Amino acid sequence: MPWRFAIRLSSAPEELRIARRLVAAAASEAGADEDVISDLEVAVGEALANASVHAYGGRRRGRLELEVGFDGTHLEIVLHDRGKPVAAAKTVPTELPPPGMGRGLYLIGQLMDEVRLVHPDLRGRGTAVHMRKRLR
Amino acid sequence: VHGDTLLGLETTYVGSVLIIRVRGELDRLTAPELARTLEKTAAPGPDVILVLTDITYLDMGGIKVLEAGAHAARERGRVFVVAEPAPMVRRIMEIVALDRVVPAFTTLDDALKHLPPRPSDPDDARPPGGKLE
Numbered sequence: 001m002p003w004r005f006a007i008r009l010s011s012a013p014e015e016l017r018i019a020r021r022l023v024a025a026a027a028s029e030a031g032a033d034e035d036v037i038s039d040l041e042v043a044v045g046e047a048l049a050n051a052s053v054h055a056y057g058g059r060r061r062g063r064l065e066l067e068v069g070f071d072g073t074h075l076e077i078v079l080h081d082r083g084k085p086v087a088a089a090k091t092v093p094t095e096l097p098p099p100g101m102g103r104g105l106y107l108i109g110q111l112m113d114e115v116r117l118v119h120p121d122l123r124g125r126g127t128a129v130h131m132r133k134r135l136r
Numbered sequence: 137v138h139g140d141t142l143l144g145l146e147t148t149y150v151g152s153v154l155i156i157r158v159r160g161e162l163d164r165l166t167a168p169e170l171a172r173t174l175e176k177t178a179a180p181g182p183d184v185i186l187v188l189t190d191i192t193y194l195d196m197g198g199i200k201v202l203e204a205g206a207h208a209a210r211e212r213g214r215v216f217v218v219a220e221p222a223p224m225v226r227r228i229m230e231i232v233a234l235d236r237v238v239p240a241f242t243t244l245d246d247a248l249k250h251l252p253p254r255p256s257d258p259d260d261a262r263p264p265g266g267k268l269e
């Protein structure tokens with residue numbers, strides 16, 4: 001049975017942790033294997049951390065929205081922020097970059113089946129990170 | 137679980153080798169705790185084995201602390217390796233090529249065998265005021 005939900009959260013580290021665990025729980029509910037669940041949790045955790053650090057400069061009060069949907073085979077996750085651009089590119093690096101040059105994005109790309117960056121996302125601001133992974 | 141107890145660190149010695157067992161979530165928030173422990177216990181100069189069996193989450197914040205630990209050990213001419221990595225830990229180490237800097241061993245025994253013999257090994261653990269040069 002397909003389902004979809006969205007949550008709003010702030011960029012406070014405690015909330016980022018809750019959000020990544022929520023995605024892990026959703027993937028588990030959808031019947032994903034443990035290794036797929038941990039891939040998803042790390043990818044989403046890294047995307048949340050990127051948004052907090054790059055879009056909001058590490059501040060606790062940046063607004064984030066996380067959408068999670070399951071269509072019966074794939075989990076689709078979209079993370080929206082309203083801050084500074086997380087990265088200039090529309091895609092994640094396909095080769096491992098040097099430290100400090102987007103290794104987190106590269107890691108997300110390796111853990112997910114598809115990753116797309118949309119920016120600006122909202123009226124000239126923000127970034128949306130679209131992530132997709134087959135669960136079964 | 138409260139934020140302060142998300143990461144568990146247990147340090148022991150086998151001979152002169154420092155073994156740190158890391159449990160729980162090693163992320164940007166908890167990684168500084170491991171960095172402090174490494175500074176306190178590894179800086180004096182032992183070879184270091186990190187046992188990463190019970191890690192449940194690892195992100196780039198944790199990876200950076202492992203890289204820094206490996207770098208510091210190399211500067212001292214010491215060995216810094218990982219033992220018993222959880223499957224997820226091994227996967228991430230491979231993706232970000234950390235396994236090229238920090239060798240990962242399936243068992244603690246394998247890791248111990250990999251370490252070069254040190255003058256103080258194996259019986260008289262840490263020599264009192266032993267010279268480092």
